[in-house]
Amino acid sequence: MSHGHFATIAARAGIAQDPAHEAVTPPLYLTTTYRLKALGQAGPYDYSRSNNPTRDVLAEALAALEGGAKAIVTNTGMSACLLALQLLTPADTLVIPHDCYGGSYRLFTNLAERKQSFKLVIVNFQQADWAEQIRAARPAMIWLETPSNPLLQITDISAVCHLAKALGAKVVVDNTFLSPVLQQPLALGADLVVHSTTKYINGHSDVVAGALICADQATGDELKWWANCLGITGAAFDAYMTLRGLRTLAPRMQQHQINAECIVAFLQQQPLVSKVYYPGLEDHPGHAIAKAQQQGFGAMLSFDLAVEPGLLQHFLDALHCFTLAQSLGGIESLICHPGSMTHASMSAEAQKTAGIGPTLLRLSVGIEAIEDLLADLAQGFSALARASQATASDDKAADSSAVGDNTALSQSCRLSPALNALW
Known part of the structure; x- marks a missing residue:
C-alpha cells in the first residue's frame, strides 16, 4: 500500500488490488483452508487461523496508518492486550496506569495475582514522581492509555518512551480513544500500539475485534506466531466489515x-x-x-x-x-x-x-x-x-x-x- 495522507490510506485500503478478477473492492475470503499445489509446496495461505487474505488487507492498512512494521488483527480488543503480554515472563515487571480501562485492569491484575504471569506495578502518571516510580520498578514493559478511560487524563508518550529506552523496557500504548487519525504513538517512540477496533476504527458498533501494531518486524513476527498459537486471530468476515468502516x-x-x-x-x-x-x-x-x-x-x-x-x-x-x-x-x-x-x-x-x-x-x-x-x-x-x-x-x-x-x-x-x- 502506498503511503499518503491518513484519509487516503484508510479510504483505499485494499482497493483495486484483487489479483483474481480485478475487483475494485477487495473480496471476502470466508474459506477456512487452502489447496496446496503439491506436497511440500504450500503457498502464502494454508489455514485461515494462521493467514487470511481479507484479514491481511486490514492488517496492512492498520500498519500503514500507525506507521508500524507489522499489524496483527485479533478477535477482540482484550485479546490484542493479551497478545502484547506474551512478550513478558514471570520474572518481568509490567507497569500500568492507575486509571486504565476496567477490562484491562482486570486482565493485568488477575494475570499477575492468580497466574503469576508477571509482576505488576501500578503508577499514577499524573504525579510528579512518576519517572522515579518507574525507575524503581525496573519494568520490562510500560502500558500507557492516553487519553485515559474515563477521565481523559493525558500522559506524555515521548517522555515515557525516552525513559523506557534507557531502562530497556518496551512501551505499549492503547490508542483506542483517538485512532491513528488523531495520534500515532509509534512516531513518538512507542514499541507497540493496541486498538479495540470495535470502537472508532470500525465505527458502526457491529463488530467486536482488535489489533496490535508493532514498530519492528521481529516483534511483529513473534507476536503473529503467538496469535496463531493461542487462536486469537480475527475472523475474515469481521475483518471485511472493519475494512468497510475504516474507509470512512x-x-x-x-x-x-x-x-x-x-x-x-x-x-x-x-x-x-x-x-x-x-x-x-x-x-x-x-x-x-x-x-x-x-x-x-x-x-x-x-x-x-x-x-x-x-x-x-x-x-x-x-x-x-x-x-x-x-x-x-x-x-x-x-x-x-x-x-x-x-x-x-x-x-x-x-x-x-x-x-x-x-x-x-x-x-x-x-x-x-x-x-x-x-x-x-x-x-x-x-x-x-x-x-x-x-x-x-x-x-x-x-x-x-x-x-x-x-x-x-x-x-x-x-x-x-x-x-x-x-x-
Whole structure:
C-alpha cells in the first residue's frame, strides 16, 4: 500500500488490488483452508487461523496508518492486550496506569495475582514522581492509555518512551480513544500500539475485534506466531466489515470532534455539572501535552453531576439520542456510568484512587445532528433539575441511601444476567 495522507490510506485500503478478477473492492475470503499445489509446496495461505487474505488487507492498512512494521488483527480488543503480554515472563515487571480501562485492569491484575504471569506495578502518571516510580520498578514493559478511560487524563508518550529506552523496557500504548487519525504513538517512540477496533476504527458498533501494531518486524513476527498459537486471530468476515468502516474513519472523526466540542461548551454552562473532563479545554491539566502529541482532542468526554447519585436515573431516563450502553466510538451517541459499567470490575478503593466518582458520566459523542444532541441533553438536565428540586429536603437523603454509591450499583449490575459477563 502506498503511503499518503491518513484519509487516503484508510479510504483505499485494499482497493483495486484483487489479483483474481480485478475487483475494485477487495473480496471476502470466508474459506477456512487452502489447496496446496503439491506436497511440500504450500503457498502464502494454508489455514485461515494462521493467514487470511481479507484479514491481511486490514492488517496492512492498520500498519500503514500507525506507521508500524507489522499489524496483527485479533478477535477482540482484550485479546490484542493479551497478545502484547506474551512478550513478558514471570520474572518481568509490567507497569500500568492507575486509571486504565476496567477490562484491562482486570486482565493485568488477575494475570499477575492468580497466574503469576508477571509482576505488576501500578503508577499514577499524573504525579510528579512518576519517572522515579518507574525507575524503581525496573519494568520490562510500560502500558500507557492516553487519553485515559474515563477521565481523559493525558500522559506524555515521548517522555515515557525516552525513559523506557534507557531502562530497556518496551512501551505499549492503547490508542483506542483517538485512532491513528488523531495520534500515532509509534512516531513518538512507542514499541507497540493496541486498538479495540470495535470502537472508532470500525465505527458502526457491529463488530467486536482488535489489533496490535508493532514498530519492528521481529516483534511483529513473534507476536503473529503467538496469535496463531493461542487462536486469537480475527475472523475474515469481521475483518471485511472493519475494512468497510475504516474507509470512512477520517471524515467520521472530524464530525465526532465537531460535535464533542459543541457539547463540551454546552456542559460548561450547566449549573448541575460540577466538572467536565476533556483535554481540549485549556484548563485541562494535560491540554498542552495533548495539543503537542495529538492531531485533535477526540470525541470522548466525561462529566460529574452536582447531584446525589440517586438522581442519576432521572437524567438518563429523559435522554433519547444518547443511549445508555457500554462501548464507544460508533456513529451513534452513547452515555455510560463508568462506576457501575465499564469500570465495575475495579474495587471501590481502586475506583476512588482513579478518581471515578458515583456521579461520573462518560459520553461517546456520535455524528448525529448537533442540534438534536444538545436538545437531548437539555431535556435531561431539565428533568434532573425538576427531580433535584422535588427531593431538596427529606427525599434527598432517602434517594441517596436507596441507590448508594458505585459499590451498590456495581452489585446490582452483577446480579443482572445480561451484564454478568462483564465480571
